[in-house]
Amino acid sequence: MRNEKNEELLLSIVMPVYNNLKFLEAAVESVEKQNKDNYELIIVDDGSTDGTDKLVDKLAKQYENIQAIHQDNQWIYASFNNGIKAARGKYIFILNSDDKMADGTIEEFSRTVEKYNYPDVIWTKCVACYCDNEQNVYKKVSVNEDVVEEKYYSKEENKKLVETVLSTMQIGGQFHFYKRDLMLKHPYHNVYAGDDRIFNFEILPDIKHSVIIPFETYLFHYYDDKSNAGAKYYGNEHSMYNEWYISAKQMLSKCGITDRKVLDIIRKERRNNLSTEVKLILRQNFKNEDKFEIIFSKTWDEIVSECFDDREEYDARILSAVRAYLINNTIEEGSKYYFVFELIDVLLRYEKTEEDMNKLKEAVNDSNNPFKIGKVFLEKLNINIL
Incomplete structure (x- = not known):
C-alpha cells in the first residue's frame, strides 16, 4: 500500500494522453517499475475517442497510486495544467504517454532532493530514442551530452544557471522535476507545440536554488512515421520560434x-x-x-x-x-x-x-x-x- 503512514507525498507524475492505446501501458509500466513508492501518477485523458479513456480507468483500478482525470479535448498543455492542479506531490514530473521514464529516475530524484534540501528545480537529461512504429529503438542520442557533472546553483549564481541551461539544451523540454508551487504560479500556455520552453523561460527569474544532475531521466521517442508532436508541422512555427x-x-x-x-x-x-x-x-x-x-x-x-x-x-x-x-x-x-x-x-x-x-x-x-x-x-x- 502506498503512503500507509500518510506521509507527505513527494512526487506527482503527470501523464497527458490522447488517443494512444498503443503506447500508454508501456509509459505507465516505465513508472510503476521504479524502485521508490512515494509518488502518484496522474493520467489526464484529453477527450480520447479510440478507447484510451477506458484503458486509463482500467490502469487506475490496477494500480492504487494512479489517479484518472477525464476532460473534454483541450490540447496537451491544458492537460499539463489540469494534472498539476490535481496533484498532491511537492514536485511534478511530466511524462508524455508515448515516451518512457528511465530506470532509476525516482530513486535518483529522491537522492537529489534530500542532498540539496528541496531545490526549486532539478534539471536532468533527456535521451532521444529513434524507433519504429512499434517502439523498437534502433538508435539513442543524448540530447544534453554537455551535462557531465552535478552542479548546485544558488540565487546568486542565477546568471551562470541561465547560461548553462541555455547552452546545454535543458531549456527546451519538460524533462525536469519542478516544485508544484512554482508550476502553479506559471501555468503553461496552450498555444505552441514548444510552450514547454516558454514555461522554462518564465520560471527562471523565480528560481531561488536549483541543481543540475547528469542523469538521463526521460526517454523521448522519435517515431519513423513522425507521429509525435515534436515532429509535426503546425503552420505557426515561425511565430513560435519568435516567441x-x-x-x-x-x-x-x-x-x-x-x-x-x-x-x-x-x-x-x-x-x-x-x-x-x-x-x-x-x-x-x-x-x-x-x-x-x-x-x-x-x-x-x-x-x-x-x-x-x-x-x-x-x-x-x-x-x-x-x-x-x-x-x-x-x-x-x-x-x-x-x-x-x-x-x-x-x-x-x-x-x-x-x-x-x-x-x-x-x-x-x-x-x-x-x-x-x-x-x-x-x-x-x-x-x-x-
Whole structure:
C-alpha cells in the first residue's frame, strides 16, 4: 500500500494522453517499475475517442497510486495544467504517454532532493530514442551530452544557471522535476507545440536554488512515421520560434543579465531555428509554390533581423536548404517560383555569362522575392541589381 503512514507525498507524475492505446501501458509500466513508492501518477485523458479513456480507468483500478482525470479535448498543455492542479506531490514530473521514464529516475530524484534540501528545480537529461512504429529503438542520442557533472546553483549564481541551461539544451523540454508551487504560479500556455520552453523561460527569474544532475531521466521517442508532436508541422512555427526568442529576452531582463555572451546564445538559437523552420516546410506534402511562398515571403521580419549580424548568413541558410531540396525535387519552368531554381543554379556556376548575370538580377528583383534573397551574393560579384 502506498503512503500507509500518510506521509507527505513527494512526487506527482503527470501523464497527458490522447488517443494512444498503443503506447500508454508501456509509459505507465516505465513508472510503476521504479524502485521508490512515494509518488502518484496522474493520467489526464484529453477527450480520447479510440478507447484510451477506458484503458486509463482500467490502469487506475490496477494500480492504487494512479489517479484518472477525464476532460473534454483541450490540447496537451491544458492537460499539463489540469494534472498539476490535481496533484498532491511537492514536485511534478511530466511524462508524455508515448515516451518512457528511465530506470532509476525516482530513486535518483529522491537522492537529489534530500542532498540539496528541496531545490526549486532539478534539471536532468533527456535521451532521444529513434524507433519504429512499434517502439523498437534502433538508435539513442543524448540530447544534453554537455551535462557531465552535478552542479548546485544558488540565487546568486542565477546568471551562470541561465547560461548553462541555455547552452546545454535543458531549456527546451519538460524533462525536469519542478516544485508544484512554482508550476502553479506559471501555468503553461496552450498555444505552441514548444510552450514547454516558454514555461522554462518564465520560471527562471523565480528560481531561488536549483541543481543540475547528469542523469538521463526521460526517454523521448522519435517515431519513423513522425507521429509525435515534436515532429509535426503546425503552420505557426515561425511565430513560435519568435516567441521563444522574445520570452528568452524577457527572462534575461528580469534576471538582470545583460551579458552579450548570453544574448548571443539565444540569437544563435533563433538563427538555427530558421533552418529548422525552412526544412520542416520543405518536408510537407503540399505544392512547391506554397512552400516557396512561405519561405521567400514569410521568414524575414524584425525579430529575425535582430538575430543576424548580416544578411549573408540568412540568405545562405535559405538557399542552402532549398538547394538540398532541389536535388530530389524540381520546379516547373512555368512556375512563378522558377526564379528560385535559376538563382541557385547560376550562383553555383564557377563561370558566369552575361545571360547568367541577367538571370541573377531578375531572380533577386522578382516580385515573389520581396526580401531580395540572393542580393548579397550579387553585390559580392559587383553586380548592380537595379
